[in-house]
Amino acid sequence: MGILRLGHVDVTVTDLDLATAYYTEVMGMIVVERDADSVYLKCWDEVDHHSLRLVYAPRVGLDLMAFKVEREDDLADLEKAVNRYGFPVQRISKGESVGQGESIRFETPSGQTMELVHDVEKVGGLLPKINPAPFVTGVPGIAPPRMDHLLVTAEEVGEATTFYTSVLGFRVTEQLLDGNGHQIGTWMERSFSPHDLAIVSGPNGGLHHFAFWLDDWESVRKAADTLAYNGIQIDVGPTRHGVTRGSTIYFFDPLGTRNEVFTGGYRPDPDFPTITWTEDNIGRAVFYYEGELNERFMKVHT
Numbered sequence: 078m079g080i081l082r083l084g085h086v087d088v089t090v091t092d093l094d095l096a097t098a099y100y101t102e103v104m105g106m107i108v109v110e111r112d113a114d115s116v117y118l119k120c121w122d123e124v125d126h127h128s129l130r131l132v133y134a135p136r137v138g139l140d141l142m143a144f145k146v147e148r149e150d151d152l153a154d155l156e157k158a159v160n161r162y163g164f165p166v167q168r169i170s171k172g173e174s175v176g177q178g179e180s181i182r183f184e185t186p187s188g189q190t191m192e193l194v195h196d197v198e199k200v201g202g203l204l205p206k207i208n209p210a211p212f213v214t215g216v217p218g219i220a221p222p223r224m225d226h227l228l229v230t231a232e233e234v235g236e237a238t239t240f241y242t243s244v245l246g247f248r249v250t251e252q253l254l255d256g257n258g259h260q261i262g263t264w265m266e267r268s269f270s271p272h273d274l275a276i277v278s279g280p281n282g283g284l285h286h287f288a289f290w291l292d293d294w295e296s297v298r299k300a301a302d303t304l305a306y307n308g309i310q311i312d313v314g315p316t317r318h319g320v321t322r323g324s325t326i327y328f329f330d331p332l333g334t335r336n337e338v339f340t341g342g343y344r345p346d347p348d349f350p351t352i353t354w355t356e357d358n359i360g361r362a363v364f365y366y367e368g369e370l371n372e373r374f375m376k377v378h379t
């Protein structure tokens with residue numbers, strides 16, 4: 078009961094047509110719907126209405142992060158829990174948001190707007206459920222099957238992590254501690270994956286990246302070729318993380334939002350003991366092969 082997984086990431090873009098061209102032709106997402114200021118997209122194996130909303134705005138950034146809850150009643154329970162923590166909660170009625178029913182929204186201690194929703198319109202994936210073809214055809218670009226996770230920034234990672242764990246029920250799979258034992262990075266899950274949501278030190282309200290799932294390392298290698306072919310700026314990779322043990326590439330969409338493709342990692346059971354990294358190992362924690370971070374990866378966020 079409670080939060081199941083990431084539902085959709087809503088990002089603001091300064092050029093809706095350019096962003097849509099990139100997310101469809103290079104990333105290989107599918108446009109589900111458009112309205113006056115937004116484009117709603119999904120990956121080919123996702124059945125829910127959308128996993129990415131591009132919203133026109135004069136500044137690039139995170140508009141909100143939406144997570145799905147298991148039962149309709151979870152909305153009321155989590156609304157009470159967030160209120161008890163001292164944060165106001167807004168109710169969004171059915172019909173106010175495209176592709177979904179009632180939801181709740183609130184600002185988190187890390188300054189992002191979070192939405193929780195249960196009732197999401199099912200539009201179906203591209204493969205039939207019975208006797209599907211061995212692979213999907215006709216999807217251009219990288220063509221990830223689904224969205225995976227996001228990483229946000231917070232001035233006080235420890236305080237934000239306490240909120241996500243004690244109020245919303247996230248479990249911490251890994252943490253990175255500074256020399257004084259304070260959390261400067263935490264990786265949290267609800268879906269028995271290495272992370273659905275992660276936080277690193279930075280300004281409140283920031284988005285470091287959101288990530289698409291790929292099925293294997295060969296898909297990551299092909300994604301690097303697709304990015305290079307399309308002239309997309311690669312930030313880091315292909316490489317592997319120490320934290321999560323996942324394989325990765327970081328790169329930027331044409332408007333400056335960092336994307337990631339991610340595969341691998343482990344399956345944390347509910348009793349998975351939190352893995353602790355210390356700052357002297359930060360290079361290996363984040364980029365296991367390189368053993369060091371680049372300045373851009375540390376400083377650039379939207």
Ligand SMILES: [Fe+2]
Nearest residue numbers: 228288337339
């Ligand atoms: Fe990531």
